[in-house]
Amino acid sequence: MNEPVLVLNANFEPLNVCDTRRAIGLILTGKAEMVANGRGLIHTARQNFPSPSVIRLESMVRRPRPRVKLTKREIFRRDNYTCQYCGRQATHLTIDHVEPRHRGGGHRWDNLVAACQQCNRQKGGRTALEANMHLHRHPAEPAATASYLFGRHLADNADWAEYIDGW
Ligand SMILES: [Zn+2]
Numbered sequence: 327m328n329e330p331v332l333v334l335n336a337n338f339e340p341l342n343v344c345d346t347r348r349a350i351g352l353i354l355t356g357k358a359e360m361v362a363n364g365r366g367l368i369h370t371a372r373q374n375f376p377s378p379s380v381i382r383l384e385s386m387v388r389r390p391r392p393r394v395k396l397t398k399r400e401i402f403r404r405d406n407y408t409c410q411y412c413g414r415q416a417t418h419l420t421i422d423h424v425e426p427r428h429r430g431g432g433h434r435w436d437n438l439v440a441a442c443q444q445c446n447r448q449k450g451g452r453t454a455l456e457a458n459m460h461l462h463r464h465p466a467e468p469a470a471t472a473s474y475l476f477g478r479h480l481a482d483n484a485d486w487a488e489y490i491d492g493w
Pocket of ligand 1: 409410411412413414441442443444445446
């Protein structure tokens with residue numbers, strides 16, 4: 327009952343992920359319909375329910391355009407787990423402030439990059455320019471496309487792909 331279920335808006339735009347229990351609650355109260363039954367049956371004492379992997383809300387939910395949360399994990403993911411200075415896929419990555427904090431560099435998407443420990447040490451409290459170190463690409467806020475937001479679930483939920491593509 328705790329498996330992830332992809333929730334689509336009435337217009338099929340992917341909205342979020344809930345668990346099986348909540349998804350079945352939404353279906354039974356008429357708030358959602360099952361779109362994909364990727365998980366066989368749920369057996370209860372009285373009856374069997376098809377277990378949904380994708381549901382769609384019956385009425386449209388309005389919400390602001392989603393944004394990717396600024397977290398360490400998301401920065402590593404944006405930077406493909408690669409040090410943005412030397413290009414190595416290091417196992418122990420750190421977060422580097424391109425413009426150091428004590429120099430006024432903000433905690434923002436465009437000032438934070440993944441860096442290996444070695445490069446982070448080498449750069450120290452200097453700016454990239456002062457340290458003569460070059461970023462592989464200019465850091466920016468990733469677009470919150472459905473494939474970016476939900477892509478990490480795809481390995482375990484291959485049947486979500488067709489509902490995520492293009493959003
Ligand atoms: Zn490095």
